[in-house]
Structure formats: structure tokens, C-alpha cells
Amino acid sequence: xxxxxxxxxxxxxxxxxxxHLVEHIKERQEQNNLHRELVANISHDLRTPIAILxxxxxxxxxxxxxxxxxxxxxxxxxxxQSSKQLNTLIAELFQLAKLESSETALHKVxxxxxxxxHDIVQKxxxxxxxxxxxxxxxVQEQSIFAYADIGxxxxxxxxxxxxxxxxxxxxxxxSVSLTETEMAIVIQVQDNGKGIPEEELSKVFExxxxxxxxxxxxxxxxxxxxxxRIMELHQGTIEVTSSTAKGTLFTx
Numbered sequence: 001x002x003x004x005x006x007x008x009x010x011x012x013x014x015x016x017x018x019x020h021l022v023e024h025i026k027e028r029q030e031q032n033n034l035h036r037e038l039v040a041n042i043s044h045d046l047r048t049p050i051a052i053l054x055x056x057x058x059x060x061x062x063x064x065x066x067x068x069x070x071x072x073x074x075x076x077x078x079x080x081q082s083s084k085q086l087n088t089l090i091a092e093l094f095q096l097a098k099l100e101s102s103e104t105a106l107h108k109v110x111x112x113x114x115x116x117x118h119d120i121v122q123k124x125x126x127x128x129x130x131x132x133x134x135x136x137x138x139v140q141e142q143s144i145f146a147y148a149d150i151g152x153x154x155x156x157x158x159x160x161x162x163x164x165x166x167x168x169x170x171x172x173x174x175s176v177s178l179t180e181t182e183m184a185i186v187i188q189v190q191d192n193g194k195g196i197p198e199e200e201l202s203k204v205f206e207x208x209x210x211x212x213x214x215x216x217x218x219x220x221x222x223x224x225x226x227x228x229r230i231m232e233l234h235q236g237t238i239e240v241t242s243s244t245a246k247g248t249l250f251t252x
Contacts, residue, residue: 193248
């Protein structure tokens with residue numbers, strides 16, 4: 001064997017190993033950065049409802065004798081709201097962690113997606129009425145069957161509707177449509193909210209994302225990140241388009 005060829009081969013192998021090592025280090029650094037960012041976001045979003053809850057309970061404890069029954073009820077109500085928010089956030093964290101686990105198994109069955117969509121829209125109708133929002137449903141066929149994990153698909157619809165109603169002002173509309181083509185079943189949820197700035201559209205499915213034009217005290221949440229992960233597990237897609245004039249459209 002030619003020693004020069006062997007040296008060249010060894011050199012090329014070493015270079016490939018070095019390149020692979022550098023890429024691996026960069027990947028680990030990115031993962032570590034994402035992990036730190038996630039921990040920071042979780043810490044921030046947990047701290048807010050905990051601080052509010054603590055504040056109201058502390059006030060009740062210190063000023064119980066000087067507060068009127070109405071004031072006491074108001075403090076209790078606010079404390080319960082913060083507790084509910086905290087429970088929701090923790091439940092979402094557990095669900096997302098479970099969905100991202102390599103051990104996640106889908107329990108697929110054949111079911112009538114038209115009926116499921118109708119039931120979930122009905123579930124949100126009272127909230128829509130209370131918020132003076134018109135919630136409508138348009139279904140192409142009364143029997144569109146899907147083969148999927150019914151519980152997870154229901155969660156996708158619930159998360160999208162919860163998100164739409166959350167960001168739609170009074171006297172506006174949220175519409176849901178269900179259609180079937182030769183290639184796919186398509187669900188769309190359209191709201192008439194403020195919309196999402198174009199430069200932020202790529203971030204909407206990130207954990208704890210919150211659009212810069214939505215000034216809210218509550219956390220950004222995990223609903224859309226959970227919906228995206230569920231669709232990935234089903235080899236499906238979830239996409240978003242938005243404009244400040246027309247609102248936001250999610251397509252599953």
C-alpha cells in the first residue's frame with residue numbers, strides 16, 4: 001500500500017470525524033440553549049399565578065377582619081382563578097412532555113370526525129355567547145370518518161378553539177369548517193382577532209409563544225405546541241396564516 005494514500009485516507013477520516021464532532025457539539029449547545037430557555041419560560045409562567053395566588057391569600061389572612069363579605073369573595077375568586085391557571089399550565093407541561101417522549105403510543109380508531117367536531121364546537125358555544133362572539137360550524141358531510149387517536153384529535157380542536165376565542169374581540173366571529181378531499185381531511189379554524197405579525201408567524205407553535213400585539217398578563221401557554229406535536233405524531237400538518245385586517249386561520 002502507498003503510505004501517502006494511507007496518510008490521505010487517515011487525514012480524510014480524521015477531518016470527517018472532526019466535522020461530525022463539531023456538528024455534534026453545536027447541536028448539543030443548541031439543545032442546551034433551548035433547554036435553558038424552556039426552563040426560564042416555565043419558571044416565569046409558573047411564578048406569575050403563584051405570586052398572584054399568594055398575594056390574595058396573604059391579604060385575606062392579614063385583613064380578614066376588615067374586609068367586607070363581598071371583598072372576601074372577590075379575593076377568593078381571584079385566588080381560585082390563579083389556581084386554575086396554574087393547574088392548566090402544569091397539566092399542559094405534563095402532556096407535552098408525554099407527547100414528546102419516545103414511548104408515546106397512539107390509540108387509533110375509526111370515528112366520525114363530523115360528530116366529534118360538532119360536539120366540540122357545541123362545548124365552546126356557551127363561552128362564545130358569554131363573550132358576545134358568533135361561533136359557527138360548516139361541515140361538508142355529516143359522516144366524515146377518520147382513523148386516528150380520537151382523544152388527541154379532540155385536544156387539537158379544543159386548543160385551536162380556545163386560542164381563537166381568547167383572541168377574538170366582542171361582536172366578532174370564529175368559524176370552523178370540516179372538508180374532505182381525495183388526499184386528506186381538512187379542518188380550519190378562522191378568527192377575527194388582531195392577527196399575528198408576519199415576522200412572528202414562524203414562532204406561533206413554540207412553547208409559551210405570545211404575539212407581541214396581544215398584551216395579556218397570563219402566560220403564552222402550550223396549547224399550539226401541543227397541537228403541533230399531536231399532528232406530527234399523526235403524520236399530519238398544522239399551518240397558520242394571519243393578517244392584522246382579517247385575523248388568523250389555522251389549517252389542520
